[in-house]
Amino acid sequence: MKISIINGPNLNxxxxxxxxxxxxxxxxxxxxxxxxxxxxxxxxxxxxNVEGELINQIQDVSHSSDGIILNxxxxxxxxxxxxxxxxxxxxxxxxVHISNTFSRESFRHKSFLSPVVDGIIVGFGLDSxxxxxxxxxEKNKIIGE
Numbered sequence: 682m683k684i685s686i687i688n689g690p691n692l693n694x695x696x697x698x699x700x701x702x703x704x705x706x707x708x709x710x711x712x713x714x715x716x717x718x719x720x721x722x723x724x725x726x727x728x729x730n731v732e733g734e735l736i737n738q739i740q741d742v743s744h745s746s747d748g749i750i751l752n753x754x755x756x757x758x759x760x761x762x763x764x765x766x767x768x769x770x771x772x773x774x775x776x777v778h779i780s781n782t783f784s785r786e787s788f789r790h791k792s793f794l795s796p797v798v799d800g801i802i803v804g805f806g807l808d809s810x811x812x813x814x815x816x817x818x819e820k821n822k823i824i825g826e
Contacts, residue, residue: 682721682821684814685742686712688728689735689754695779695807711807719814732756736766743770748817750810752777757792764793773820775813778803 688708691698696707712726725746727738735753742749749772753763757776767774776794781804795801800816802809 682747682818683723683725683745684748684750684817685738685746686715686724686726686750686752686810687735687738687742688726688752689756690730692752692754693728693730706807708807711810715810715814718811719818722814722818732760732762736762739763739766739770739774743772746772747821748773748775750775750777750813750817751794751798752779752810753794757782757794759793761793764797767794768797773817774798775816776801777809777813779806779809780804 692708696705696710708726708728712724716724725742727742729735729738735756739749739751749770751767751774753760753776756763757778774797776792776798778801782792792801799820800813802812802816805812
């Protein structure tokens with residue numbers, strides 16, 4: 682099984698940016714833990730602060746990944762283009778957010794992605810990614826049966 686993790690703007694600053702909200706661990710350090718925790722899964726990771734690059738990556742990995750974990754960050758609330766990219770692919774996509782977006786500013790309560798993804802995991806810190814991996818593994822088992 683292959684899972685692609687795609688992170689959007691400012692998530693390259695995890696561990697430094699607002700540690701009270703996002704924690705003190707960089708995503709690269711967390712990614713190493715994910716890879717070690719799921720040795721039977723092949724992972725790739727991509728991060729960009731550029732909307733079009735995220736769209737290109739979603740389209741590119743959709744042909745080779747069994748699932749995509751997408752944290753579009755601020756683009757979640759603004760990007761019809763990313764939502765259209767997700768809607769146009771066949772790969773399972775799980776929308777992930779580190780913080781509980783519903784306990785934050787009201788503009789973070791609206792997601793353009795939620796209507797077009799296969800699931801949403803919100804507010805479990807970096808552990809949201811692990812939960813998404815487990816969900817994709819389980820969905821893959823069910824489909825494979």
